[in-house]
Amino acid sequence: MRTRDEHKAAAIRRKAIEMIVEKGFDGLSMQKLARAAGVSPATIYIYYKDRDDLIVQLWIDEMQKMVDATLEGFDPGMSFEEGLKVQWMNRARFCLEDPVRMHFMEQIKYSPYNDVCLKRMDRRFVTVMGAFVHNAIRRKELIRLPLEVYWSLAFSPLYQLVKFHMSGRGVGGREKFELDEKTITQTLKLVIKALRP
Amino acid sequence: MPAVLVFKTNIARPEEVNQVAGLLHAWAAIKKWTIDLADVDCVLRIESDAIQPDEVIALIRKAGFWCEELPD
Numbered sequence: 028m029r030t031r032d033e034h035k036a037a038a039i040r041r042k043a044i045e046m047i048v049e050k051g052f053d054g055l056s057m058q059k060l061a062r063a064a065g066v067s068p069a070t071i072y073i074y075y076k077d078r079d080d081l082i083v084q085l086w087i088d089e090m091q092k093m094v095d096a097t098l099e100g101f102d103p104g105m106s107f108e109e110g111l112k113v114q115w116m117n118r119a120r121f122c123l124e125d126p127v128r129m130h131f132m133e134q135i136k137y138s139p140y141n142d143v144c145l146k147r148m149d150r151r152f153v154t155v156m157g158a159f160v161h162n163a164i165r166r167k168e169l170i171r172l173p174l175e176v177y178w179s180l181a182f183s184p185l186y187q188l189v190k191f192h193m194s195g196r197g198v199g200g201r202e203k204f205e206l207d208e209k210t211i212t213q214t215l216k217l218v219i220k221a222l223r224p
Numbered sequence: 225m226p227a228v229l230v231f232k233t234n235i236a237r238p239e240e241v242n243q244v245a246g247l248l249h250a251w252a253a254i255k256k257w258t259i260d261l262a263d264v265d266c267v268l269r270i271e272s273d274a275i276q277p278d279e280v281i282a283l284i285r286k287a288g289f290w291c292e293e294l295p296d
Contacts, residue, residue: 069294072230076269077260
């Protein structure tokens with residue numbers, strides 16, 4: 028009987044994400060990961076049945092952390108303005124405190140793993156975010172829009188700013204860019220203005 | 225979570241997996257099993273609370289394949 032060790036498991040997960048971000052999905056094998064994490068392949072197989080299983084489980088784990096971070100201090104009954112502000116701040120903090128895992132989540136999005144992963148999305152997150160939007164529409168704080176249009180307006184500006192921040196450079200890479208709360212607040216104000224009936 | 229047993233094998237091709245699949249399926253104490261064909265050790269992974277490694281090794285060897293416990 029082999030024992031599970033949470034410290035070892037966390038080290039394996041972290042190393043795997045770093046390897047994927049550095050070398051892509053093909054750069055990761057159970058053997059290479061074992062060497063990099065300083066454990067035996069047997070240890071990794073205690074947790075995962077193969078590489079694909081490992082990658083999907085990594086996503087589920089990171090997605091769960093993202094959901095928890097995003098919903099912190101958030102209530103779907105909040106006014107649209109207040110709720111979106113909490114969302115923006117939570118999402119920005121989550122992205123900025125660990126760019127490596129953000130990068131990993133983006134890699135998944137553009138990979139064949141995405142379909143499998145999306146089926147494992149936390150339903151609670153989808154439900155809470157849906158309730159928030161419907162409450163806001165009912166209270167006439169938000170216009171009714173196709174979901175993709177709403178999402179693009181409500182969140183893409185934030186994620187683009189985060190991407191500029193992560194690269195350290197603004198549009199075209201010309202000038203230094205650092206995201207601060209003032210910029211977030213300024214952008215958010217315009218987004219709310221655009222979404223108000 | 226059931227206990228996990230991991231073995232190094234030379235079961236490297238899907239048709240070889242089929243050869244042992246019947247034996248592993250027939251063993252009621254095995255909850256789940258997989259063989260990772262992408263790995264150099266062709267790792268056989270078994271979830272079971274009621275099986276000893278030696279029993280698995282004997283079974284796989286009887287089917288004509290190499291099998292040994294993957295050391296920690």
